[in-house]
């Protein structure tokens with residue numbers, strides 16, 4: 326780890342002013358940043374510790390029935406907030422399917438959004454990686470790339486964004502509130518992460534000193550609360566990143582779909598909202614046939630970036646499965662194995 | 678740059694002068710306070726051997742910078758027992774054979790203390806396994822660990838609310 330200066334501002338304005346100096350990085354819980362500093366991938370000259378900035382650790386309910394989540398709310402506190410879990414259950418399920426209990430206790434909402442890719446070549450400073458070192462090439466293209474993107478990738482970078490949390494957030498029209506040197510602005514979460522194109526090193530819409538202060542989910546998205554799921558396929562059932570994941574939510578009018586939301590995770594450098602598939606479901610009967618067709622539409626434009634064509638079929642099946650489970654209804658209690666398709670009866674306890 | 682960090686570690690206020698902000702909580706405990714119970718398995722958040730409680734919550738000490746925790750209360754495995762009286766979670770790990778080599782055990786026990794305080798697993802082994810998944814055991818003593826967590830949860834519940842005893846055993 327390189328040496329760095331450590332600063333602890335006491336207001337958002339001071340934090341943004343300090344971060345304007347090149348070489349600065351914000352430190353939240355550090356579960357991603359400190360890890361990357363240990364392996365030399367991140368080498369900030371100054372750490373601006375935002376962990377105690379006042380007012381950013383609150384969950385506030387809005388007049389429209391939506392919620393505003395401060396950037397420093399811990400992942401576990403949000404997932405276990407009873408009103409939040411009842412209103413946006415797929416988001417709570419996604420949070421609880423991520424990392425471990427210890428990491429969720431520390432990790433913040435803002436840090437989760439800004440966690441970096443898990444591409445092995447990004448983490449290995451001896452490898453070529455355009456994202457870490459612009460212009461150096463991409464060793465993943467001809468390397469170990471089973472877990473890489475099938476949507477939105479370029480020849481410069483085929484990495485995925487690893488967050489679970491962001492997947493249902495994108496489905497539910499979440500918005501990121503950002504404080505920068507020019508004041509406050511808002512960025513829709515589903516375009517917050519940039520696709521690699523020619524500049525994979527530009528990972529998000531944030532500029533240098535921009536600080537995430539909060540996330541908002543609009544009240545209209547609460548319409549999906551009774552029929553929403555997040556499913557995550559992993560190489561082991563817990564404490565593992567997604568191979569592919571899917572958030573699916575339905576707003577039903579009897580047996581007919583009034584509105585649907587579908588977003589895929591683990592398939593691109595951003596959560597991949599499947600709007601054409603959502604549109605195709607509107608007004609259709611809520612049944613297996615509609616779900617299978619929607620899943621086909623959701624994956625129609627997917628393209629392998631390496632040895633990962635299997636992810637396309639896996640994702641197609643997962644979308645259909647997530648829609649079927651959403652139709653069955655949000656479980657009354659969080660499943661023992663959140664987001665696992667292998668869980669016993671939804672939410673049930675399990676005899677050993 | 679010299680930084681001062683005050684932590685209440687196992688009930689005792691410690692003020693440590695750090696010449697370097699790179700020190701993690703785990704290195705501070707092990708290298709500067711001689712509390713070597715928390716182990717350095719992976720040093721990257723992937724094994725749970727370094728689990729301690731910060732303000733009552735279980736976290737990975739290897740990924741937290743010590744300076745960022747100034748003013749916090751830390752509990753490590755060394756602070757659990759009351760003299761020679763083991764903490765119920767420690768006793769349950771022995772009673773249920775929740776270990777083999779013992780390397781992961783301090784982290785497992787601190788994680789179990791956190792899990793029981795969180796109150797999300799009840800006595801459902803599936804929930805216990807899921808919520809203990811952040812602690813890897815190279816010896817695969819998982820069966821005993823799961824039993825120990827459930828047993829300790831029961832013992833702690835009885836200690837705090839003995840009158841609910843019959844109710845719980847019926848549940």
Ligand SMILES: Cc1cc2nc3c(=O)[nH]c(=O)nc-3n(C[C@H](O)[C@H](O)[C@H](O)COP(=O)(O)OP(=O)(O)OC[C@H]3O[C@@H](n4cnc5c(N)ncnc54)[C@H](O)[C@@H]3O)c2cc1C
Nearest residue numbers: 353354355356357358423424433435436437439489537722
């Ligand atoms: C072993 C392991 C397993 C994991 N498994 C999963 C998983 O299955 N699913 C999953 O989704 N995640 C997983 N994670 C990632 C975890 O969710 C992130 O590490 C965590 O959410 C980061 O939050 P943090 O507060 O620690 O951020 P930090 O590490 O402090 O910061 C991360 C980045 O965000 C920036 N930042 C933080 N807050 C702000 C802000 N408010 N404004 C601007 N910039 C900010 C920092 O500068 C840094 O670049 C795993 C992590 C580990 C170590």
Ligand code: SF4
Nearest residue numbers: 444446454463482483
């Ligand atoms: S896929 Fe992206 S992150 Fe991975 S090596 Fe290539 S450029 Fe780097």
Ligand code: FES
Nearest residue numbers: 718719720725739
């Ligand atoms: S040493 Fe901290 S998680 Fe492995």
Ligand code: FES
Nearest residue numbers: 777779814815816
């Ligand atoms: S008892 Fe040996 S690692 Fe767990």
